[in-house]
Amino acid sequence: MGYTPEMKELIKRVEATRAERVERTRRGEYFPAMTLDERAEVLGRFHPDYKEAGRRAVKVGPNKGDVYPEEFVEQLEAYPRIHPDRVDFGALPTSETDVLVIGGGGAGSSAALRAAENGCRVVLATKLRHGDANTVMAEGGIQGADQEVDSPYFHYLDVIGGGHFTNRPELVAALTHDAPLVMSWLESLGMMFDKEPDGRMRVRHGGGTSRKRMHSAGDMTGSEIMRVLRDEVRNRPDAIEVMEFSAAVELLKDAQGRACGALLYNLETEAYFVVRARAVVLATGGFGRLHVQGFATTNHYGATADGLVLGYRAGVSLDFMHSTQYHPTGAAFPEQNVGLLITEKVRGLGANLVNIDGEQFVFEREPRDVESAAIIRECVERARGVTTPVGRLGVWLDSPMIEELEGPGTVERELPAKFVQFMRYGIDIRKEPMLVYPTLHYQNGGLKITADAETSVPGLFAAGEVTGGVHGENRLMGNSLLDITVFGRRAGTNAAAYAQNLEDGPGEPALDHVRAFIADLEAGGVGRDRISPMLIPDYTTPEVRQRQLTAHYLGTLR
Amino acid sequence: MSAQPNEKVQVIASGDRTILPEGTRMIPVYIMGKKYLLPETLTIQKAIEYAGYQFIRACGCRGGICGACPTVWRVKGDYQLHFGLACQTVIEEEMVLAQLPFFPANKAVYDLEQLQATGEAIASLYPEVMKCVGCNTCTRACPMDIDVMEYINAAMRGDVARTARVSFDCIQCGLCSARCPAQIAHYHVAQLCRRLYGRYVLPRAEHLASRVDEIQAGKYDGFLEELTRMDEDQLRKLYVEREVEPLDSEGWEPGDKRYL
Ligand SMILES: Cc1cc2nc3c(=O)[nH]c(=O)nc-3n(C[C@H](O)[C@H](O)[C@H](O)COP(=O)(O)OP(=O)(O)OC[C@H]3O[C@@H](n4cnc5c(N)ncnc54)[C@H](O)[C@@H]3O)c2cc1C
Numbered sequence: 001m002g003y004t005p006e007m008k009e010l011i012k013r014v015e016a017t018r019a020e021r022v023e024r025t026r027r028g029e030y031f032p033a034m035t036l037d038e039r040a041e042v043l044g045r046f047h048p049d050y051k052e053a054g055r056r057a058v059k060v061g062p063n064k065g066d067v068y069p070e071e072f073v074e075q076l077e078a079y080p081r082i083h084p085d086r087v088d089f090g091a092l093p094t095s096e097t098d099v100l101v102i103g104g105g106g107a108g109s110s111a112a113l114r115a116a117e118n119g120c121r122v123v124l125a126t127k128l129r130h131g132d133a134n135t136v137m138a139e140g141g142i143q144g145a146d147q148e149v150d151s152p153y154f155h156y157l158d159v160i161g162g163g164h165f166t167n168r169p170e171l172v173a174a175l176t177h178d179a180p181l182v183m184s185w186l187e188s189l190g191m192m193f194d195k196e197p198d199g200r201m202r203v204r205h206g207g208g209t210s211r212k213r214m215h216s217a218g219d220m221t222g223s224e225i226m227r228v229l230r231d232e233v234r235n236r237p238d239a240i241e242v243m244e245f246s247a248a249v250e251l252l253k254d255a256q257g258r259a260c261g262a263l264l265y266n267l268e269t270e271a272y273f274v275v276r277a278r279a280v281v282l283a284t285g286g287f288g289r290l291h292v293q294g295f296a297t298t299n300h301y302g303a304t305a306d307g308l309v310l311g312y313r314a315g316v317s318l319d320f321m322h323s324t325q326y327h328p329t330g331a332a333f334p335e336q337n338v339g340l341l342i343t344e345k346v347r348g349l350g351a352n353l354v355n356i357d358g359e360q361f362v363f364e365r366e367p368r369d370v371e372s373a374a375i376i377r378e379c380v381e382r383a384r385g386v387t388t389p390v391g392r393l394g395v396w397l398d399s400p401m402i403e404e405l406e407g408p409g410t411v412e413r414e415l416p417a418k419f420v421q422f423m424r425y426g427i428d429i430r431k432e433p434m435l436v437y438p439t440l441h442y443q444n445g446g447l448k449i450t451a452d453a454e455t456s457v458p459g460l461f462a463a464g465e466v467t468g469g470v471h472g473e474n475r476l477m478g479n480s481l482l483d484i485t486v487f488g489r490r491a492g493t494n495a496a497a498y499a500q501n502l503e504d505g506p507g508e509p510a511l512d513h514v515r516a517f518i519a520d521l522e523a524g525g526v527g528r529d530r531i532s533p534m535l536i537p538d539y540t541t542p543e544v545r546q547r548q549l550t551a552h553y554l555g556t557l558r
Numbered sequence: 559m560s561a562q563p564n565e566k567v568q569v570i571a572s573g574d575r576t577i578l579p580e581g582t583r584m585i586p587v588y589i590m591g592k593k594y595l596l597p598e599t600l601t602i603q604k605a606i607e608y609a610g611y612q613f614i615r616a617c618g619c620r621g622g623i624c625g626a627c628p629t630v631w632r633v634k635g636d637y638q639l640h641f642g643l644a645c646q647t648v649i650e651e652e653m654v655l656a657q658l659p660f661f662p663a664n665k666a667v668y669d670l671e672q673l674q675a676t677g678e679a680i681a682s683l684y685p686e687v688m689k690c691v692g693c694n695t696c697t698r699a700c701p702m703d704i705d706v707m708e709y710i711n712a713a714m715r716g717d718v719a720r721t722a723r724v725s726f727d728c729i730q731c732g733l734c735s736a737r738c739p740a741q742i743a744h745y746h747v748a749q750l751c752r753r754l755y756g757r758y759v760l761p762r763a764e765h766l767a768s769r770v771d772e773i774q775a776g777k778y779d780g781f782l783e784e785l786t787r788m789d790e791d792q793l794r795k796l797y798v799e800r801e802v803e804p805l806d807s808e809g810w811e812p813g814d815k816r817y818l
């Protein structure tokens with residue numbers, strides 16, 4: 001338990017430089033921030049998004065020729081879990097609804113509520129439990145320009161500047177326009193926002209904000225949003241049916257190419273079934289569990305890119321999928337904590353990032369992508385990282401500085417969860433630094449949508465982390481919880497309107513688009529053994545797998 | 559400490575799959591009574607995976623906040639029952655464990671707009687709270703160290719605010735409700751109280767209500783429209799020149815108020 005004797009020895013080097021670093025921080029002297037050119041250089045050479053190795057062009061589908069992380073391309077260039085010829089729509093159990101929402105995180109739940117409020121019957125199908133999602137994990141907060149010194153105008157500038165001016169303008173306008181509406185909606189649903197005694201929202205700055213507009217509910221903002229939305233969904237059993245452990249494995253289209261439901265898979269009984277719908281909302285979240293380039297992840301168990309695969313096969317193109325957010329400070333030790341998010345707040349409270357010799361090598365408040373690249377450079381090129389007993393790399397995040405700067409008790413008060421999470425393994429972060437390395441955090445890109453959350457397929461809407469364009473090439477903290485509620489609501493409202501205006505209803509469901517996709521795969525020479533959507537990652541050890549002599553894996557799923 | 563990653567590491571150095579240091583000790587752990595030798599220091603969750611299971615149930619965020627993996631265990635030879643989250647608890651020698659990924663608990667269906675933040679609302683939707691016998695079993699079962707009995711007692715008194723605040727860290731894992739002799743669905747009671755508190759007890763944010771009015775009146779439509787039509791150079795200029803609210807902003811006002 002705790003650090004190994006070798007690591008403890010190394011920590012002495014960090015301690016040796018600490019007093020001087022604390023003094024410098026007190027004097028307000030920081031490690032110099034990079035110039036724009038320096039940033040470009042370190043990004044170009046070390047950020048996984050910019051490196052050629054580990055990325056390749058996709059051979060099939062709407063984005064043919066675009067270059068993405070290999071692990072993701074392997075999901076796109078893969079055969080369906082079930083061949084369309086084996087799907088007999090006459091035989092499979094089928095239910096009908098107005099709006100089918102796929103994915104029970106924040107975006108899907110918002111969509112389901114809005115569709116129901118607009119008079120539709122809704123099925124919310126989700127892979128794990130309702131709420132087992134990235135949404136529940138968000139700690140930091142949600143942005144919205146509601147203060148008098150702020151407005152959607154400044155929020156817009158911050159979002160698009162943070163995204164390196166690449167974001168889709170109409171999506172940014174929708175995001176910032178609706179933000180106060182969403183805050184107000186959540187408030188009326190009884191969300192416990194952090195407030196002043198007079199009811200004023202308590203707001204803070206976040207990375208890249210020009211005004212304080214980070215709203216929170218303790219350090220459980222996403223969890224609180226999810227709890228409230230889930231409870232409200234369950235208050236409407238007449239309008240919304242929730243189907244858990246029901247993963248969508250294919251979208252259905254009618255002869256006119258309109259989305260008209262999904263083929264679903266009961267993860268427990270392994271039986272397939274069909275939900276037919278007049279409109280479909282995809283809200284399946286991100287792809288952290290693909291472990292791009294072997295990176296650990298902060299994401300939940302079901303973040304496996306399923307919705308991207310389904311949408312792509314149905315003909316929706318991808319936007320910004322070349323861009324991935326690595327959070328600079330993921331835990332690298334102990335092994336049990338690997339990948340776990342260590343919030344920016346630790347650096348905000350004064351902890352330095354230092355190398356094996358206890359030397360600073362980067363300003364602590366560079367943008368996330370730059371900070372991550374600098375850590376990778378320190379470990380890989382300069383070989384100034386610390387190697388863990390199992391061969392992972394990391395640099396020190398010198399948390400003991402916090403109490404020296406801010407006084408005793410600060411760590412337990414401000415970082416209660418992190419304190420406990422390390423204490424469990426015999427590491428007292430008040431006295432010993434944490435070993436960190438970038439971790440796969442957020443999928444910046446995704447399915448291309450309009451400001452009304454429509455995709456290019458009629459009747460198919462998409463919202464949340466599964467979409468791309470809102471954040472361009474870099475998302476600021478607090479804008480994703482906002483994204484999922486804003487576009488989740490828009491998707492629900494617009495899907496309901498679409499469903500109600502559909503005169504003759506959708507035609508018979510078919511999987512011809514999947515057949516065509518298979519033909520493309522075959523023409524592209526893609527090997528038969530690749531299967532997607534992944535649904536669930538596989539963490540079986542190779543040794544056990546070797547002994548599973550009669551086990552049958554379809555993709556990663558046993 | 560090996561400075562070089564050895565070959566074994568490269569084979570399995572993938573994401574969440576644990577890599578074991580040389581010489582890791584294997585300890586006996588009983589998964590639902592069946593013995594496995596598992597590497598010490600793994601969490602229950604990773605140990606079960608190491609044994610060869612693939613989770614469908616009992617695995618969600620893997621970070622201690624979703625409530626999917628509540629687990630109960632005893633250590634052989636000790637009568638005491640322990641409770642925790644599989645993703646947050648390290649295995650111990652001779653641990654005999656079972657997971658409780660689901661436990662039935664009634665959730666009342668209600669319309670928040672028709673309720674008031676009173677004891678009557680609680681008593682009418684969850685009359686069983688009145689049956690609490692004060693045994694404190696719920697509190698002992700809570701992996702989040704919440705004083706569960708205290709929030710149930712507050713609910714019995716009709717103290718919505720206290721129930722809301724005391725239960726705030728609840729991840730709705732259901733362990734308390736699995737243990738309660740009075741058959742109370744604690745976490746649903748707590749959820750009701752938190753929503754009543756957020757909706758009716760916490761004062762409404764007036765500034766937010768005014769901003770909503772402004773937005774609905776279309777006050778910002780023109781500004782946003784203008785921004786969406788700008789080219790990168792114009793945006794870059796505005797971005798660089800925008801005033802930044804200071805950290806300590808008591809009484810601060812921006813110079814440029816045209817776009818507020
Ligand atoms: C640790 C962490 C901290 C974060 N902190 C913040 C923060 O402070 N502020 C912020 O704004 N953002 C934050 N984010 C980002 C934000 O939480 C997510 O981007 C956002 O919640 C995604 O919401 P979503 O509804 O799109 O997807 P999710 O919440 O991930 O929901 C997707 C749902 O779809 C289901 N699903 C997946 N595949 C299928 C399928 N095939 N069929 C059916 N259902 C399926 C999943 O099981 C899941 O329930 C954080 C993220 C993480 C991981």
Ligand code: SF4
Binds near residue numbers: 702735
């Ligand atoms: S109060 Fe009950 S449901 Fe909530 S975390 Fe504690 S044991 Fe789990």
Ligand code: SF4
Binds near residue numbers: 695
């Ligand atoms: S377990 Fe049930 S009866 Fe016992 S104190 Fe808790 S709520 Fe009351």
